[in-house]
Amino acid sequence: MPNEKAQTLTVAEAFAETSKALQQFNIERIRVDGLSRGNACDEEKFRMLTEQEFMREFVFHSRPCIIVGALCDWPALQRWRDDRYLFDLDEKLPMVYEKERTSKGNGEINENDSFHEDEEIVTESDAEDSKNGTSNNEAESQGTLGPRRVTVALTPNGRADAVTYVTYNAVKNESQVHDKLEGKSDFVVTEKLFMSAAELRVTLPELYRLLRANPLVPPLKSQFVDLRRPQRSIAYAQMQNNCLAEEYQHLHADIDTALDRFGTRVFGGKREAANIWLGTPASVSSMHQDWVENLYAVVRGVKEFILVPPWEGVFVPKPELPAAAFTLKAAANCKEGEEEYIFSDSPTRDGTSVPWMDVELTPAAVDDPLHIKEELRDKLHPLIAYVQPGEVLYLPALWLHRVAQHADSEDSRVIEEASTEEIAKVSRHDQKHSAPLPLIAAVNYWYDMSFTNPAVVMLREFGLLL
Structure with missing residues (x-):
């Protein structure tokens, strides 16, 4: 006879039971036939699934998992350990013509196509021809000739696109702005805003220098920013505009395409975007959700995902x-190539508003519900996933996630060794021997969410598509 209790469950109670079951089993590590490689130990520890089994058990059930051994064929696993290579500190990359940036489409990555159509690669002889006026008009029309540049996000608190309490000196109306510039203000304001990062186009060595200047950990009370005081920047290369295809074409040869092809098959279509993430432990991504299927591949460092299922997102x-956004001004008395950036003393508004999730969950909340706000304590059942180098997180569409990051054991060991006085002396005289960055490097692929996916259909039927 069917269980009588099960017959009387409400929809909310049924979802809660599902969440508790996910908590009990946590995020499973699996292997996928044809994608995962690895040693005999991995073969014994983790289940091997076919692609069809992966779709049935995880995609159709909207259930996250970690795929191990999926990046064994990526040269990036070794090459991106070398900061000098990754950030072109020896300036070996050829110069490029960079046009004014415009929004592009998918920017397909091919194994034999290392560069984007917006850029022309320039050799030394080409550059010399350009100086002599012998370059063709087509190349000259490409734009400015120079080293490759990428976009970096800068914030004072390591939190881009997040709910932030911003304190600043305000004036009553625009006619008094000149008084503010002279240090006069009418009153102090603390506002709750959705804050975006300031963005800069920088060379790869400049990106390295900005990341090197980051603090080792996120600021305390990072949801609060006081712009009345000078704020140093925290850098994070975290553009979500298909930036792997748009800005990092020189790294395509380091990335095997098998994972992307796997995603195309199991999600039923080509990816929408491929992004690269380069940051340090100082940066945290606030709780949010994406309307895409996500394969998140960690190359270096450890990513900490706190996950909440979409049927709990309504709470x-x-x-x-x-x-609003943070804006920058260059600090005075800086040498060329060593610029420091400080933040303007008030947020820059754009006249719009944004609905954004206003909850902060930490690993402590996963271990003990007492660390969750009382009004949410019985409604949220967060999970946690630590994704190690060489692993891929499957993050189903609509799952809420907050992302922190940590240096991995290899970088931590080398950094600790390099902190001795003897090596520190060497590093001051020879940058080649300096400690590596506590870097977290990742690549992720987004695929369109299928509205015929059983999990999505269920969420839509119950009005849970936020």
């Missing part, structure tokens, strides 16, 4: 907040 506060 998370999502206020409509004024949108």
Whole structure:
């Protein structure tokens, strides 16, 4: 006879039971036939699934998992350990013509196509011809000739695109802005805003220098920023605009395409975007959700994902907040190539508002519900996933996630060894011997969410598509 209790469960109770079951089993590590490689130990520890089994058990059930051994054929696993290579500190990359940046489409990556159509690669002889006026008009029309540049996000608190309490000196109206510039203000304001990062186009060595200057950990009370005081920047290369194809074409040869082809098959279509993430432990991504299927591949460092299933997302506060951004000004008395950036003393608004999730969950909340706000304590059942180098997180569409990051054991060991006085002396005289960055490097692929996926259909039927 069917269980009578099961017959009387409400929809909310049924979802809660599912969440508790996911908590009990946590995030499973698996292997996928044809994708995962690895040693005999991995073969014994983790289940091997076919692609069809992966789709049935995880995609159709909207269930996250970690795929091990999926990046064994990526040269990036070794090459990206070398900061000098990854950030072109020896300036070996050829110069490029960079046009004014425009929004592009998918920017397909091919194994034999290392560069984007917006850029022309320039050899030394080409550059010399350009100086002599012998370059063709087509090349000259490409734009400015120079080293490759990428986009970096800068914030004072390591949190881009996040609910932030911003304190600043305000004036009553625009006619008094000149008084503010002279140090006068009418009153101090603390506002709850949706804050975006300031963005800079920098060379790869400049990106390295900015990351090197980051603090070792996120600031305390990072949800609060006081712009009345000078704020140093925290850098994170975290553009979500298909930046692997748009800005990092020189790294395509380091990335095997098998994972992307796997995603195309199991999600039923080509990817929407491929992004690269280069950051340090100082940066945290606030709780949010994406309407895409996500394969998140960690190359270096450890990513810490706190996950909340979409059927619990309806309980998370999502206020409509004024949108604003941090803006920058260069610090005075800086040498060329050693610029420091400080933040303007007030947020820059764009006149819009953004609905954003207003909840902060930490690993402590996963271990003990007492660390969750009382009004959410019985409603949220967060999970945690630590994704190690060489592993891929399958993050189903609509799952809420907060992402922190940590240096992995290999970088931590080398950094600790390099902190001795003897090596520190060497590093001051020879940058080649300096300690590596506590870098977290990852690549992720986004695929369109299928509205015929059984899990998505269920969420839509119950009005849970946020």
